[in-house]
Amino acid sequence: MKTRRDFIKISALGIGATAIAGGTARLAFGSSLFGGNSNEEEVLKQMPTYCEVCFWKCAGWAHVTGDGQIKKITGNYDDPQCNGRLCPRGTGGVGMFSDPDRLKKPLIRVGKAGSQTYREASWDEAFDYIASKMKDLKSKYGPESMALFYHGSSGNHFSHLMKAYGSTNHAAPSFAQCRGPRDVGLEATFGESVSSPEVTDIRDTRCLVLIGSHIGENMHNGQVQEMSEAIDKGAVIITVDPRLSTAASKSKFWLPIKPSTDIALLLAWIHVLIHEDLYNKDYVATYAEGFDQLKAHVSSFTPEWAYGITTLKPELIRETAREMANAAPSVIIHPGRHASWYGDDVQRTRAIGILNALLGSWGNRGGLFFKEGIKLPEFPHPEYPKPAWSWRDLLDGKYPLANEAVTNTVIEASYPKDGKEARIKGWLVSGTNLIAAIPMKQELEKAMQALELIVVVDTMPMEITSYADVVLPECTYLERYDDIRATSHREPTLSLRMPTVEPLYDSKPSWWMAKQLGEKLGLGAYFPYNDYAEVLDWQLKQVGTSLDEMKKIGVKKYTRKTSPYIEPGTIHHFKTASGKIQLYSHELAEAGFDAMPVYTPHPEPEEGFYRLIYGRAPMHTFSRTANNPNLVALMPENAIWINPQVAKLWGFKKDQYIWLKNQDGAVSTFPIKVRVTERIRWDSIYMVHGFGHHHKPLTFAYGRGVNDTELITKVMIDPTMGGTGMRGNFVTFLTEKLGKEASI
Amino acid sequence: MRYAMAIDTRKCVGCSDCVVACQTENNVPIGYCRDWVTESVDGTYPNVTIELRTERCNHCDNSPCVRCCPTGASHIVEGGIVLVTHHQCIGCGACIQSCPYDARYSHPDGYVDKCTFCIHRVTKGEKPACVSVCPTNCMYFGDLDDPNSEVSNVLKNRKFKALAPEAGTQPNIFYMV
Numbered sequence: 071m072k073t074r075r076d077f078i079k080i081s082a083l084g085i086g087a088t089a090i091a092g093g094t095a096r097l098a099f100g101s102s103l104f105g106g107n108s109n110e111e112e113v114l115k116q117m118p119t120y121c122e123v124c125f126w127k128c129a130g131w132a133h134v135t136g137d138g139q140i141k142k143i144t145g146n147y148d149d150p151q152c153n154g155r156l157c158p159r160g161t162g163g164v165g166m167f168s169d170p171d172r173l174k175k176p177l178i179r180v181g182k183a184g185s186q187t188y189r190e191a192s193w194d195e196a197f198d199y200i201a202s203k204m205k206d207l208k209s210k211y212g213p214e215s216m217a218l219f220y221h222g223s224s225g226n227h228f229s230h231l232m233k234a235y236g237s238t239n240h241a242a243p244s245f246a247q248c249r250g251p252r253d254v255g256l257e258a259t260f261g262e263s264v265s266s267p268e269v270t271d272i273r274d275t276r277c278l279v280l281i282g283s284h285i286g287e288n289m290h291n292g293q294v295q296e297m298s299e300a301i302d303k304g305a306v307i308i309t310v311d312p313r314l315s316t317a318a319s320k321s322k323f324w325l326p327i328k329p330s331t332d333i334a335l336l337l338a339w340i341h342v343l344i345h346e347d348l349y350n351k352d353y354v355a356t357y358a359e360g361f362d363q364l365k366a367h368v369s370s371f372t373p374e375w376a377y378g379i380t381t382l383k384p385e386l387i388r389e390t391a392r393e394m395a396n397a398a399p400s401v402i403i404h405p406g407r408h409a410s411w412y413g414d415d416v417q418r419t420r421a422i423g424i425l426n427a428l429l430g431s432w433g434n435r436g437g438l439f440f441k442e443g444i445k446l447p448e449f450p451h452p453e454y455p456k457p458a459w460s461w462r463d464l465l466d467g468k469y470p471l472a473n474e475a476v477t478n479t480v481i482e483a484s485y486p487k488d489g490k491e492a493r494i495k496g497w498l499v500s501g502t503n504l505i506a507a508i509p510m511k512q513e514l515e516k517a518m519q520a521l522e523l524i525v526v527v528d529t530m531p532m533e534i535t536s537y538a539d540v541v542l543p544e545c546t547y548l549e550r551y552d553d554i555r556a557t558s559h560r561e562p563t564l565s566l567r568m569p570t571v572e573p574l575y576d577s578k579p580s581w582w583m584a585k586q587l588g589e590k591l592g593l594g595a596y597f598p599y600n601d602y603a604e605v606l607d608w609q610l611k612q613v614g615t616s617l618d619e620m621k622k623i624g625v626k627k628y629t630r631k632t633s634p635y636i637e638p639g640t641i642h643h644f645k646t647a648s649g650k651i652q653l654y655s656h657e658l659a660e661a662g663f664d665a666m667p668v669y670t671p672h673p674e675p676e677e678g679f680y681r682l683i684y685g686r687a688p689m690h691t692f693s694r695t696a697n698n699p700n701l702v703a704l705m706p707e708n709a710i711w712i713n714p715q716v717a718k719l720w721g722f723k724k725d726q727y728i729w730l731k732n733q734d735g736a737v738s739t740f741p742i743k744v745r746v747t748e749r750i751r752w753d754s755i756y757m758v759h760g761f762g763h764h765h766k767p768l769t770f771a772y773g774r775g776v777n778d779t780e781l782i783t784k785v786m787i788d789p790t791m792g793g794t795g796m797r798g799n800f801v802t803f804l805t806e807k808l809g810k811e812a813s814i
Numbered sequence: 815m816r817y818a819m820a821i822d823t824r825k826c827v828g829c830s831d832c833v834v835a836c837q838t839e840n841n842v843p844i845g846y847c848r849d850w851v852t853e854s855v856d857g858t859y860p861n862v863t864i865e866l867r868t869e870r871c872n873h874c875d876n877s878p879c880v881r882c883c884p885t886g887a888s889h890i891v892e893g894g895i896v897l898v899t900h901h902q903c904i905g906c907g908a909c910i911q912s913c914p915y916d917a918r919y920s921h922p923d924g925y926v927d928k929c930t931f932c933i934h935r936v937t938k939g940e941k942p943a944c945v946s947v948c949p950t951n952c953m954y955f956g957d958l959d960d961p962n963s964e965v966s967n968v969l970k971n972r973k974f975k976a977l978a979p980e981a982g983t984q985p986n987i988f989y990m991v
Contacts, residue, residue, distance in 0.1 A: 142835075155951075157829060157831055158830050286827030289829055291949055298950035701834070713859060
């Protein structure tokens with residue numbers, strides 16, 4: 071046993087004396103807010119909110135001091151999404167409020183586009199500027215020329231504004247850059263996806279298979295809690311990962327797969343289930359279509375075939391398939407969330423779906439359950455105008471399975487291309503830092519130079535704000551009303567977010583911005599209220615509660631009317647056209663794609679290059695928390711995971727800083743710290759996404775670590791729905807930025 | 815009465831929520847902490863194991879920090895909780911040197927600070943902030959003298975260890991492996 075001096079501490083104390091000392095003066099700000107003796111009794115007022123640090127939206131309470139400061143945030147015990155326990159980001163959400171770098175006043179660009187010089191403006195002036203530009207765009211090109219990019223709760227308010235204005239070109243990176251391939255793949259198989267929070271019945275499962283899901287590092291709170299419960303109950307966990315992820319370290323079986331070969335493993339598992347007669351025959355006969363084609367399709371995909379591709383031993387593939395069959399139907403092959411990897415991601419998710427179908431997990435306890443929610447009626451407003459065209463018209467016949475706007479095509483339509491005029495002329499960007507989210511840097515740059523108007527709404531001066539003509543400072547979730555969170559899951563729930571303190575500085579809620587802008591655009595009829603509280607109270611009264619009641623309880627649960635599982639003696643109709651699970655997909659075949667998943671080899675690194683794998687840390691969300699004082703204390707920068715054999719080859723020492731260069735010659739702006747660890751394969755390197763900010767107003771985050779998106783210049787597009795596969799990039803190491811390259 | 819904590823390393827994911835919750839609950843200045851998370855890696859790829867542990871003051875029965883304190887600021891109260899009386903502490907740092915767990919730090923206001931097992935919560939019947947927030951529910955807190963307490967019960971059926979037993983401090987935090 072090692073002594074604790076050898077341990078790598080991953081908390082604040084262990085990050086290294088230099089990092090903490092460097093940040094102390096700056097970080098002392100946060101402490102001064104809550105100075106004083108910890109044990110003195112303070113009278114704190116509790117006010118309900120739901121979290122906006124990530125998309126899980128856990129309900130909690132802000133504990134507010136007499137002088138209007140938020141002391142702490144805790145979970146709401148009535149919320150099934152968190153069960154009273156927030157994650158580190160939710161607990162540290164207070165740092166989003168107290169961050170001294172927040173946007174404070176509306177800003178208008180001075181001088182020509184790209185100059186990045188701004189002056190402070192009044193709200194009225196900022197809205198006048200935007201409204202006059204939007205009117206101008208509408209008269210010149212039609213309202214459809216204005217696009218919305220969004221993430222999170224604020225997007226709803228601007229979506230309403232844009233529909234009233236006449237545009238449905240609303241694109242979220244969460245589709246083409248993230249969960250889109252997963253959702254489309256499952257919809258093609260079951261007629262529906264797993265939604266958010268996912269309908270995975272982890273707490274009651276007997277076998278959880280993680281392939282491309284890193285529960286514990288992705289801090290999807292309810293799932294982390296349920297995985298822990300499953301461990302207590304003795305569930306078998308099987309994790310497929312080129313890296314010993316946290317989840318892999320908790321698993322009975324870890325399959326250290328060669329990256330990019332997951333489909334081969336999935337096909338071999340399907341082969342074993344069918345050819346060893348382990349699949350659920352009754353379920354397949356009742357609910358699935360295309361079994362004979364599937365059986366013929368996988369007949370040659372033996373574990374021995376997969377061994378040569380995945381580097382996983384055939385016996386391990388067989389043994390894990392049998393474990394799944396033993397547990398069936400209480401088994402979950404988890405479809406993950408961020409699924410845009412290699413451009414064949416819909417097909418990989420199809421293979422995951424097919425495995426679940428063969429094991430009979432969808433509709434059974436411990437598998438995937440049927441969700442139920444409560445629908446809040448929409449607050450009455452005039453009918454939206456019908457747009458002349460929408461994002462679908464930008465696809466040019468490509469991506470037939472896309473059922474949400476594809477960000478990349480909206481971006482490509484925002485600059486003149488192939489002699490054609492741009493169809494998109496203005497952007498409103500709410501809550502998404504496109505610079506860190508979109509891997510297609512050149513296209514993004516061209517678009518942002520060509521656009522006639524860019525408006526950015528955010529709480530923080532993220533990179534995207536430096537491209538805006540107008541920046542609107544939004545107050546944080548702790549200072550505003552938003553829509554009621556209406557969750558469909560095991561039980562229907564509602565949750566309230568309300569202002570727990572007055573907004574700091576001159577920041578404002580998005581509902582207010584949308585209304586003000588709407589009025590300036592002559593769309594006041596769509597905003598018939600003075601305060602969003604009126605909308606919420608009206609909606610809540612339609613479902614038997616009220617704003618007053620919700621302010622007291624925060625979360626309201628409703629009783630289910632339907633069973634979460636298939637009841638004995640009943641037949642469930644899946645939401646596909648035929649009502650059955652599509653093992654063989656006619657929809658894909660008719661669109662000209664493989665009807666059943668096929669393994670395709672993907673490019674591999676040249677000598678001296680390593681596959682770039684990126685992921686999550688539990689204390690950070692995307693690039694948005696890298697400046698949060700409470701969270702950077704836990705992890706101020708990312709590090710590059712390098713296998714000790716590789717580090718030895720290159721002569722790298724622990725904590726040394728290096729630069730990275732990818733296969734196309736892109737070099738990281740900043741250096742990254744080397745973490746030598748046995749937890750990673752020798753053909754790959756790993757880093758947490760969301761660091762390497764290059765925007766100086768992010769005074770803490772600036773220059774810390776590497777932004778993986780800078781090194782993702784090769785994108786493999788999924789031809790079915792436009793997802794941007796981002797795992798096909800390879801990096802090598804530089805010991806000095808533009809000087810000599812490191813050599814073996 | 816003997817307060818103790820049992821921590822299930824099979825469930826801990828190292829998310830450090832315990833660290834943030836402690837900071838906001840106890841006004842710990844950002845950049846400092848009363849609890850932290852360690853990771854130990856054993857083996858070579860692909861035969862690797864890791865252990866994640868949330869660590870803090872062990873509230874030792876035989877506390878070197880209390881013995882070496884020149885002013886009596888470090889002391890033990892009912893239930894075995896080791897505390898520092900801030901206004902009696904002269905910040906000499908002897909206790910920081912004596913602790914085999916690195917559990918104490920110098921507060922910028924001039925005194926030494928550390929985990930109190932959230933005594934202000936525990937005396938009201940609540941759990942320490944770190945225990946109550948943990949998403950994996952991997953921490954158990956209670957009275958080890960009570961054979962029916964949750965902490966006694968979880969330790970009955972599992973293999974566990976304490977840190978640095980060779981230091982002879984008789985720590986009261988146990989890690990289930």
